[in-house]
Amino acid sequence: MSNPDASDQPPPPQSAEDRKAASALAALDTPTDASSAAAPTNLDQEAVSKAMRALNAAHGTSTTAKKNVKVDAADVALVVDQLDVTKSKATELLKAHDGDAVAVMRAWARG
Template sequence: MAEPQPPNVVEGAADPPPSIPTSAEDRKAAAALDSLDARGDDEGAAPKKNIDRDALDKAMKALGADKPKPKAALEEKKEVEKKKVVKIDQADVALLVEQLDLSKTKATELLRAHDADAVKAMTAFVTAPV
């Protein structure tokens, strides 16, 4: 035997009739849900796109992304990219690795910075501020 149904259920209806929200919060939530269901193909969509673009432009200006970088920073970057072409002896690399407890790459960079002179590189490493 079937259970008794509430009186507002109509046989054959897919969804129950919508209830009217009683509180202001419920009405706002219902309005927000209804606006999500809207397609957005109307004329109101184009101005929103422009508003978003304007907001993006303002945000980028606030971050300073539209400002060109100073010449000094660009030249420094180029300097870093250009590594000195110096012939580095592997015995010097091994010496720095053993004596200063460095990795091979760090020892090679240290030697490159000091024109492949092991004595200058070790002196600079030891006297460098912490």
């Protein structure tokens, strides 16, 4: 009989660093007993941070690096005019949407 959850499991880590990060993340999921309200102290903070950065990179989001996207001044002016935002906010939105003013306005309309 096959395990229905087997397809949900990621492939096993290949490198030692990946195994260490996976172990640190697994430790976060370990349930604690009611008498121990404190957080586990044996977590490797560096491994957890590295694993979170890898997850962000895999999903296309990064908490440390900003996109290096050149935006057109006309697009900034259009977004400022249509969405009534500041130039810096318009530039930020355009960079987040790869300089596509239409995508910015669609995202803004969706909320």
